[in-house]
Amino acid sequence: MSNSEACDLLLKSGSVVTVDEDRRVIEPGSVAVRGNRIVAVGPDDELNHYEPVRTIDCSGRAVIPGLIDTHNHLFQGLARGLGEGMPLWTWLTDFMWPFSTNITPDEARIGALLGAVEAARAGTTAVVDNHYAPTDLDTTLAVAGAIETVGLRGAVARGIMGEATEVARRFNLAGALFQYSNDEEIEITDAAIDAYPPGGLVGVWPAPVNVIYNDQDLVRRSVELARKRGTGWHTHCSERKEDPPTYVDEYGIRPVEWLYREGLLGPEATLAHGIYLDDDEIAHVGETETGIAYCPISHEYIGLGVMRLRDLRASNAPVGLGTDGPCCNHRQDMFECMKQAILLQRVHSLEPTVSNGEEAMELATLEGARYLGVDVGSLEPGKLADIVVVDLEQPHLTPRHRTVAALAYSARGSDVIYNIVDGRIIYENGHCTLVDERAIMEEAQRRSEELIARAGLEPLLQPWRTDLI
Ligand SMILES: [Zn+2]
Known part of the structure; x- marks a missing residue:
């Protein structure tokens, strides 16, 4: 294709909640990212000419600003x-x-x-x-x-x-x-x-x-x-x-x-x-x-x-x-x-x-x-690419009629399947991509126990407190 354009990441066929000036919700829509910036946002057919290094199929998913x-x-x-x-x-x-x-x-x-x-x-x-x-x-x-x-x-x-x-x-x-x-x-x-x-x-x-x-x-x-x-x-x-x-x-x-x-x-x-x-x-x-x-x-x-x-x-x-x-x-x-x-x-x-x-x-x-004070917060060309993809194909998000209502009332953090910051994917396939989550959790548990003992906070640890009400 003569007018093809390169990009690094194409989020395709999602329910794109832009929070742009017109508050467009584009379904199905695409978001193209080059480097750390969003370069295009629109209906799938308007972004067909992008040739991405990586494509993520976002059908059944919401694409929202971070x-x-x-x-x-x-x-x-x-x-x-x-x-x-x-x-x-x-x-x-x-x-x-x-x-x-x-x-x-x-x-x-x-x-x-x-x-x-x-x-x-x-x-x-x-x-x-x-x-x-x-x-x-x-x-x-x-x-x-x-x-x-x-x-x-x-x-x-x-x-x-x-x-x-x-x-x-x-x-x-x-x-x-x-x-x-x-x-x-x-x-x-x-x-x-x-x-x-x-x-x-x-x-x-x-x-x-x-x-x-x-x-x-x-x-x-x-x-x-x-x-x-x-x-x-x-x-x-x-x-x-x-x-x-x-x-x-x-x-x-x-x-x-x-x-x-x-x-x-x-x-x-x-x-x-x-x-x-x-x-x-x-x-x-x-x-x-x-x-x-x-x-x-x-x-x-x-x-x-x-x-x-x-x-x-x-x-x-x-x-x-x-x-x-x-x-x-x-x-x-x-x-x-x-x-x-x-x-x-x-x-x-x-x-x-x-x-x-x-x-x-x-x-x-x-x-x-x-x-x-940072140039993020909406999905628009030119903005920094802080983008989140939410899995909508869940019982608690079905049936889907209004994506915004689903996000505000029914979705929860664990429905997030991709987290992209500055154009880089920092969370996918159920794991943070840049750190060892299990090692962090194990160290946190161990150090927390040491800290509670040192700070004399053991009285707060009773399994069932009877002094509260
Ligand atoms: Zn505070």
Whole structure:
């Protein structure tokens, strides 16, 4: 054929959910990839002239943009299943802080590897990993390396505690996690960015762990560093109902109001949760296009509250979805997150029209990409080739009438059969292609047992707890 065009990969005859500007769903459709970019998307007959190195038959399968997990703590994988039924501060002081202050660099690395494998298998192509223990330079780089080794895209948002504040002391948080001076925190983060500079598959971002108990000047310096180095920055913000009043008590101003007045909000800012924002704060994040990570399952699990999804979306803030780590979700399944993102809004508003499958898909893909600041999130020529193929020939996905509804409500991470990041297949035939999953699981089990013993968390291991209700 005279007009034939070469490409590396052709995904053919699938139900292609593009999430492009026209929100086209092309059935049957094809996606052509050359190098790390998508070169064509359309009905099968329009892409007939492509001569691919490899063709994947996608009949009976959905082809969707890669799912973006906007807030995670991969290292928590080693404590999955523990810490059940505790209020947030007790969960932090009696479980998460002992866990976090005892975890070694090797344990954090294997936890991150395990989490990255789990995410890749479930169709996550990019992850913002808020890594806060341990945060020495070597461990930070090892965690970035773990994500890179599995083949995911993403950012290690390096948790910054700095010098303990009055608020941290009041809530018994001050302790071993506040181990570095403010200067050291900035220096280590800067050095980590040197090793993983912007533009690569995995980057490093400054991440003051929580605006509520981080030092204000340290938050300022973290944002300055992000701007100087051209990275994003990340923090937990207003996840508990008490957070804004606590901040007002201490500083005389609401936290997001303060960030806005200081000029710290902007497209490079990403706030996890943002549940308790008032009308002015929502207007500020919208005006500045500050990203918000909506983590419905952790909001439900810890009983935090319901994010103002409709108001935030109306404000133009990029709202992505996050799993929020294996300790308050227990699974890294963005399909489950999509479903819960919708259902939580409905049960709160008592209104079934408040959100839908189409919106959940947008949050998990296009909006996540805005939040991340990377050219992914839809299947369009020119975009980076982060693509997921989902097996639809399953009893729980039959009969098929609306592919988007099937994906948002019926599909689960284990239905993913291909995960492609940056044009490279990182998961197929039931296995991650770049790492030895079995060896990772075995090491994770062994190291987790050692860590639980060292951290004194055995009381959390009773097979059947009677002290919960
Ligand atoms: Zn979190």
